[in-house]
Amino acid sequence: MDFLKIAQMMQGLKSPKLEQGMNQLQNKLSNIRVEGVSGGGSVRIVVNGHFECKKVIIDKAVIKSATNSPIILEDLVRTAINDAMKRSTEAIAKEQIEFSKDLMNNMFSGSGSSNFGGLSNLMKNFGMGNNDDKKELK
Numbered sequence: 634m635d636f637l638k639i640a641q642m643m644q645g646l647k648s649p650k651l652e653q654g655m656n657q658l659q660n661k662l663s664n665i666r667v668e669g670v671s672g673g674g675s676v677r678i679v680v681n682g683h684f685e686c687k688k689v690i691i692d693k694a695v696i697k698s699a700t701n702s703p704i705i706l707e708d709l710v711r712t713a714i715n716d717a718m719k720r721s722t723e724a725i726a727k728e729q730i731e732f733s734k735d736l737m738n739n740m741f742s743g744s745g746s747s748n749f750g751g752l753s754n755l756m757k758n759f760g761m762g763n764n765d766d767k768k769e770l771k
Contacts, residue, residue, distance in 0.1 A: 651736070661682065666681060667681075668717060674692075676709040676713045678710070
């Protein structure tokens, strides 16, 4: 096995376009906004795709009722936070799946807007490419 070719193949997988794609994914996650709710919408928590809380909205009626019993408000906030985190996790997973599909398609096809170098082209360097390129042995 030619270790130089292996090193070249591994270097080929480290692509500026891959880094660019990862940066785009991080930006998308920063811009995601999901809302967790509880108490029929009386408490709402907004988080982004990095699980950062961006907004807390509590209905005034809930605040008034919580003056005598903060336990109810605490429970509503906790429930809304958990709902927001669940929704954020789902949104992150969706974005990661789309990114992974794009990455795999481009790695194997070597085409597309996010061309990561084309793994199929790298594999051809090792004689592992498309069977049409191989000569039949007799």
